[in-house]
Amino acid sequence: MRYFEDVAVGDTASFGHYRVDRDEAIDFARRYDPQPFHLSDEAAAQTHFGRLSASGWHTCAMTMAMVVEGIKERQEASLGSPGIDELRWLKPVYPGDTLTCHTEVIDTRASASRPEMGFIKTRITVSNQDAQPVLRFIATSMLATRPVE
Numbered sequence: 284m285r286y287f288e289d290v291a292v293g294d295t296a297s298f299g300h301y302r303v304d305r306d307e308a309i310d311f312a313r314r315y316d317p318q319p320f321h322l323s324d325e326a327a328a329q330t331h332f333g334r335l336s337a338s339g340w341h342t343c344a345m346t347m348a349m350v351v352e353g354i355k356e357r358q359e360a361s362l363g364s365p366g367i368d369e370l371r372w373l374k375p376v377y378p379g380d381t382l383t384c385h386t387e388v389i390d391t392r393a394s395a396s397r398p399e400m401g402f403i404k405t406r407i408t409v410s411n412q413d414a415q416p417v418l419r420f421i422a423t424s425m426l427a428t429r430p431v432e
Contacts, residue, residue: 285359287393287401287426294388298356299349303337305378311341332375339372342382342418346409349384350422360427362400370420374411381412389421393428400425 312321316338319326327335337345354361376382390404403426409418 285357285426286429287360287391287403288429290388290391290401290403290426292388292391295386296353296357297383297385298353299382299384301345301349301382303345303376303378303380303382305335308335308337308341308378311344312338316340334377336375336377337380339376339418342372342376342409343370345382346384346407346418349382349409350407353384353386362425362427364422364424365402366423368421368423370418372418374415374417376411376417380417382409382417384409394425399428401428402426 309322312318318338320330320332320336321327321338321341322335324335327333385408387406388403389406391401392404393401403424405422405424407418407420407422408416410416
């Protein structure tokens with residue numbers, strides 16, 4: 284298990300490979316972000332996107348799927364997250380793209396009121412198959428401290 288004490292500023296990781304599926308992108312947009320350029324090739328062709336693009340919120344959801352899988356693979360003692368900062372959609376994401384996460388720990392802080400946890404700030408950058416960053420944000424996560432034996 285990877286605990287709060289095992290994490291250091293400067294730690295990096297790359298993980299995940301999420302292929303953006305056209306039907307999934309349209310279904311997500313239909314339900315949560317029904318803007319024409321997320322729903323129709325014809326409408327998207329008339330915009331700066333030039334073709335159907337995934338919703339930024341869908342990109343966030345795909346990123347979360349990769350992050351959770353990464354937590355499982357690294358066996359992190361995750362206790363969730365109080366939120367994110369500085370969310371930026373940097374480039375459009377298109378059906379057929381393959382996304383990958385890159386992380387860098389930028390701060391760690393033991394909880395002053397909850398000795399069983401610490402806070403980790405991580406810069407998360409999501410790139411497409413051409414290594415172009417498409418999404419970036421700062422995530423704060425809570426990790427359990429190593430149990431006292």
